[in-house]
Amino acid sequence: AQRVTQPEKLLSVFKGAPVELKCNYSYSGSPELFWYVQYSRQRLQLLLRHISRESIKGFTADLNKGETSFHLKKPFAQEEDSAMYYCARGSIYNQGGKLIFGQGTELSVKP
């Protein structure tokens, strides 16, 4: 089965500390991977995707095919980063962009 695993339900850090949200996926292949974020009382939105190799709001994510991981990192967390983060992958059957999501990690950045 295609799976995306986010092992941490809740991650709590202090402002200015580094943060890493873990994501592992099943099946190596050539996955399309994404991080989506949901801030309080806002809709789910794309944060970044691996094909873009971009840094958004200071976050980066590196695809490690050997470890089948796509961890999200930021060197200095800010309070406004507090949100729910979901790792997702496209289906290996290329089903029109269908996404398979992890369970989500709630990031809490304390002052």
Add this chain to the structure above:
Amino acid sequence: GAGVSQSPSNKVTEKGKDVELRCDPISGHTALYWYRQSLGQGLEFLIYFQGNSAPDKSGLPSDRFSAERTGGSVSTLTIQRTQQEDSAVYLCASSTGYSGYEQYFGPGTRLTVT
């Protein structure tokens, strides 16, 4: 332009009743997706539309769930004979339909079955 909209934003219904949830995608987006967000289950895929056809219904949890899309635009998700385990936030998203492209999500409909 306007984003994805969903209605109603909240729906409380009694067990056994039917409910209809509506999604208006971004104009011009050919692909439309329904997901369900519930405690302990994360985000689950339900169904995907390309135009008016649904090539992937694999996520629908039972035959009480159905969905349609008309005119390549508005979609309706229908749940018949609702059960308490159907309580969740139902999210709709739309995109250009190409894998790897961003999905734009609506605000969701919170369904509570009493």
